[in-house]
Amino acid sequence: MDIFNARAGADQDTILELRVELVDSEPAIWRLFQLRSSLALNQVHQVLQAACGWEDAHLHRFTSGDPFAPLWPVNGQFPEVLQWIPAQECEEPGDRREEDCSLDQLLALGSAGAFYEYDFGDSWLHRIELVSRRPGDDASPPARLIDGARRGPLEDSGGFPGYEEIMDALADPAHPAHAEHASWVADITGSDAPFDPAFLDIPAVNRVLAEQFRRTQSGEKHGN
Structure with a gap:
């Protein structure tokens, strides 16, 4: 089986506990998940x-x-950092x-986990680390x-420097x-409620995840 072109089989499915942390976040922004090992990377992206x-x-x-780590030559050649992107972006x-590619296959390739980058301008880089595995x-x-x-940081906030600047201004009415x-935060979030960067609504996230996979399974059953 070609590890780059096939998903893990259902009979190999396990539950992975993964820690995902935004690189260079301070204080740390992190998540701990339980994910099926057979999830394709486009599904992990949605998660x-x-x-x-x-x-x-x-x-x-x-x-x-790490796509930004310094590369050192091995036998005169620089090692390739493999990357996976949506099919429509492959050129x-x-x-x-x-x-x-399944989540399990990605993790099998990296000796220190794997990485996910979102928004190449703001460059929100996530380190993905396997914590445990069970049947x-x-x-x-x-x-x-x-x-x-x-x-998570707000969309289009300018990476961590921009996001921190926005949070500092929000925290100080005299700024x-x-x-x-x-006003910008209210527009981005669709709410005039005070924005609390420390707040994480885990039940709300799990409701969204359940609905995402419910729609996916419903679409598969109807041949969509």
């Missing part, structure tokens, strides 16, 4: 979007290693379809968030940009 409260409005990729010979069972949902800390940033 991570829901867990961060994002809208899937930008490009993304999965990589087998280069080395591009791999995320729909054709699958019919009672376990395909994806469940079991723990975590802090909201000269307070009103401007408060």
